[in-house]
Amino acid sequence: MKFKDVYAPLKDLPCTEESQCRVLYDWILKMRPAECLELGFLYGKTSCVIAAALDEIGAGHLTSMDLTLVLDHQGNPNIHDNLAKVGLADRVTPVLSTVSYTWELKKVIEAQSHGNVCEPKYDFVFMDGAHFWETDACTFFLVMKLLKPGGWILFDDYMWSVDTSDWWHKAPEMQDKPKDFRAERQVERIVTLLVSQHPDIETVLVRDNWAWAKKRDDAQTKKTPTVFHLTKTIAMDWLRQKLHLN
Ligand SMILES: C[S@@+](CC[C@H](N)C(=O)[O-])C[C@H]1O[C@@H](n2cnc3c(N)ncnc32)[C@H](O)[C@@H]1O
Incomplete structure (x- = not known):
């Protein structure tokens, strides 16, 4: 489906504006991510835009x-x-959570885990949900488990803060929060302190209110630790040796 055909019926919906929807649409057409994940759909405006690009390619699916x-x-x-x-x-599977998308991602990680390895599932993840450090710092690490090598994450609202958000700065639950918490650009902090320092992230591109991050093509998914579930019959000497106490 062409961009103008998907955007016209959605144009009055709030959130992501037309120029950004256009970039998102063009990027999907160019990169052809087969499995996409969107965190935060609200009325489904960007979900429809991603789905339209996948439809134009003739392949791919979005979980939102x-x-x-x-x-x-x-x-x-x-x-x-x-x-x-x-x-x-038919291009989109909406997942509705009564808890949080972090809880739904736990279920996806469970489904993708075999033995001690989580098989990555997604080629592209659009993060446009909570924007708070507490939720989305955790979300980033969950997403990294599920993102294929060479895959991309797009962070919306890079400049977001409670103080500059029309809705959040008035929210009753924000009024007793410390000044620095309300003033902090929390998505920027996640991108700067977690994404840009992550050893499996190859590139971070920040433009206007968006940050794009690419996972290394050679990111390791199969190197995992050996996990021992010990019973009381295990000799204490053996445990002390493993813990380097001897
Ligand atoms: C900015 S809106 C998404 C807009 C949408 N991507 C668009 O541009 O059309 C953010 C959404 O994230 C959702 N959200 C925030 N925190 C969440 C959480 N912890 N779990 C699930 N959804 C969450 C909100 O309910 C809201 O609908």
Whole structure:
């Protein structure tokens, strides 16, 4: 589906603006990621844009996660309505969580784990959800387990802070938070302190309010530690030796 055809029925929805949706669409067309994951869909605007690009290629799938409560937002059609409107429901699997996408990612890691190895699943992950350090620092490490070597993560709202967010700066639960927490650009901190320092990340590109990160083509997925589950019958001498206490 062409960009103008998917964007026209969505143009009045809030969040990601047209120029960014266009970059996202063009990037999908160029890079052809087969398995995509979106964290934070709200009304499904960017989900529809990603799905339209996959449809244009003729291959690929998007899994998109958000909280169950977004289905009941008043005033705007929800993700199911919007996907039906553009005729792209078969390209997207919405995952609704009553907890958090970090909990849903735990389930994906379980499904992908065999023995002591988690088989990566996704070629592209679009992170546009919580933006808070507490959630998305953890999310980044979960996503790294599931991202294939050579895959990309796109972080939206690089400049986001509680103080500059129209919605969050008024939220009752933010009023007792320390000044530095409210002022901090928390996505920028994640990108600078975690993503850019990660040994499996090859490139980080920051442009305007977005940060793109590429996982190394040669990132190791199979090198894992040996894990021992010990019973009480194991001799204490053996354990002391393993712990380098002798
Ligand atoms: C900015 S909106 C997403 C907008 C969408 N990507 C677009 O541009 O059309 C952020 C979404 O992240 C969701 N979100 C925030 N924290 C979350 C969490 N811990 N688990 C699941 N969803 C979360 C919110 O419910 C919200 O719908």
